[in-house]
Amino acid sequence: MKRKDFLKGAGALVGGLAMSRDLKAADFNRMLRDAAGRGDEFYWDVIRDQFLLDPEWTYLNFGGLGSSPLPILNSLSEWLRVEERAPSAGADAKEWAAAKAKLASVLGPSCKPENLGLIGGATEGVNAIVNGLALKKGDEVITSTHEHVAVNSALLNRMQRDGIVIKLFEPDRVRGLGNVDRIAALITPRTRLIMFSHVTCTTGQLFPAKEVAKLAHDRGIWFAMDGAQAPVCVPFDIVDLGVDFYTCSTHKWLMGPKRTGFIYVRTGMIDAIRPMTVGGGSSQVVDIFKREFVLHPNAARFESGTQNDALFYAMGKACEFVQSIGLQRIWQRAHGLTEAFVAGLRAIPGVELLSPEEEAYRTCMVGFRMKSRTMNQINDQLTKDKIRARPVGEGGLNSIRISFFLCNKSSDVDLALDSLKKLAG
Numbered sequence: 001m002k003r004k005d006f007l008k009g010a011g012a013l014v015g016g017l018a019m020s021r022d023l024k025a026a027d028f029n030r031m032l033r034d035a036a037g038r039g040d041e042f043y044w045d046v047i048r049d050q051f052l053l054d055p056e057w058t059y060l061n062f063g064g065l066g067s068s069p070l071p072i073l074n075s076l077s078e079w080l081r082v083e084e085r086a087p088s089a090g091a092d093a094k095e096w097a098a099a100k101a102k103l104a105s106v107l108g109p110s111c112k113p114e115n116l117g118l119i120g121g122a123t124e125g126v127n128a129i130v131n132g133l134a135l136k137k138g139d140e141v142i143t144s145t146h147e148h149v150a151v152n153s154a155l156l157n158r159m160q161r162d163g164i165v166i167k168l169f170e171p172d173r174v175r176g177l178g179n180v181d182r183i184a185a186l187i188t189p190r191t192r193l194i195m196f197s198h199v200t201c202t203t204g205q206l207f208p209a210k211e212v213a214k215l216a217h218d219r220g221i222w223f224a225m226d227g228a229q230a231p232v233c234v235p236f237d238i239v240d241l242g243v244d245f246y247t248c249s250t251h252k253w254l255m256g257p258k259r260t261g262f263i264y265v266r267t268g269m270i271d272a273i274r275p276m277t278v279g280g281g282s283s284q285v286v287d288i289f290k291r292e293f294v295l296h297p298n299a300a301r302f303e304s305g306t307q308n309d310a311l312f313y314a315m316g317k318a319c320e321f322v323q324s325i326g327l328q329r330i331w332q333r334a335h336g337l338t339e340a341f342v343a344g345l346r347a348i349p350g351v352e353l354l355s356p357e358e359e360a361y362r363t364c365m366v367g368f369r370m371k372s373r374t375m376n377q378i379n380d381q382l383t384k385d386k387i388r389a390r391p392v393g394e395g396g397l398n399s400i401r402i403s404f405f406l407c408n409k410s411s412d413v414d415l416a417l418d419s420l421k422k423l424a425g
């Protein structure tokens with residue numbers, strides 16, 4: 001059976017494009033099961049058909065910005081309509097809680113909705129963490145040289161405002177656990193916070209979380225992670241990481257609507273972090289006459305003001321979408337493509353792989369450079385071949401980052417390699 005007929009039969013193709021808004025989660029799961037019975041490539045092609053990505057282009061930049069597939073877009077548009085039909089300030093408590101519960105289940109079996117605050121993205125979360133902790137002049141914060149501008153800005157801002165001291169470690173890309181030693185070497189009695197990416201935006205390096213959590217906790221140091229690049233890109237259990245604070249933009253690998261994200265606060269740590277933005281929704285008691293103010297005793301304290309609820313309900317749909325495929329299955333597919341690309345890169349003369357040498361610390365993003373080529377020259381070639389990648393200026397790398405995800409296929413790996421071979425040639 002042709003894929004088009006298959007999708008039509010499943011009610012998933014209307015007018016050659018839009019997935020039926022009536023296709024319920026159960027039907028979608030059945031469609032995926034049927035597709036799986038027709039072979040791996042058929043299955044992944046059916047998934048790929050859910051995306052509006054321009055077929056003229058090869059999109060290898062989920063690390064930059066995700067693309068929401070049709071079930072999520074449809075959910076968003078339905079919720080927007082619901083909201084516009086009967087505008088009402090304040091979220092629907094049941095739907096809001098349901099979205100959070102769905103997100104919690106993506107983040108691991110013991111993550112609880114109360115550990116999570118729904119916010120606009122990692123930039124917001126990073127700022128909530130860096131500004132919310134009681135840091136004062138001379139307190140030291142350890143971070144890596146491969147952080148996103150979000151972390152760098154928040155730390156530098158606090159440095160200028162309050163005189164915190166920033167200490168940097170260069171990621172060890174040869175030995176993943178070498179990063180624990182590099183961090184340990186920077187700890188002094190003034191160290192209060194260790195904060196870095198779970199997966200770096202530069203080379204897709206997975207940092208060891210559990211080992212650093214132990215190191216930090218043994219010394220009474222807070223441990224926070226910028227997880228913008230991690231959930232759904234790599235499978236993990238957030239509670240098991242042992243991290244105190246964690247934040248993520250769910251518009252990348254989770255494929256939720258843009259401007260959605262979360263902050264996670266480990267059970268028992270909520271009083272260590274005070275929100276810098278508060279308002280309607282962030283407190284249990286607010287009484288200006290009695291001078292009483294009691295924040296929520298959980299991460300809901302980071303949610304304040306009028307929300308665009310539809311975004312978060314559709315983010316809940318994104319959680320259902322990835323779970324109906326399976327986080328492990330997504331990982332195997334995306335990481336498999338990435339490893340094929342890494343193997344191909346190694347065979348191109350003049351290519352320097354910047355991603356970790358140990359596969360256990362590589363994810364679904366690869367960082368590399370080419371001898372005598374700038375990142376812009378490489379990116380120009382990729383663009384000429386209609387491949388969307390991401391030049392990386394961070395950390396002075398002057399490199400390229402390529403991301404592979406569930407809607408990519410092995411021919412995308414070949415296209416990218418062929419494009420790079422032209423430069424090497």
Ligand SMILES: Cc1ncc(COP(=O)(O)O)c(C=O)c1O
Nearest residue numbers: 121122123148150201226228249
């Ligand atoms: C590691 C990392 N942190 C933070 C961010 C900022 O995310 P946002 O712009 O969605 O807030 C990004 C975005 O690419 C990122 O890769």
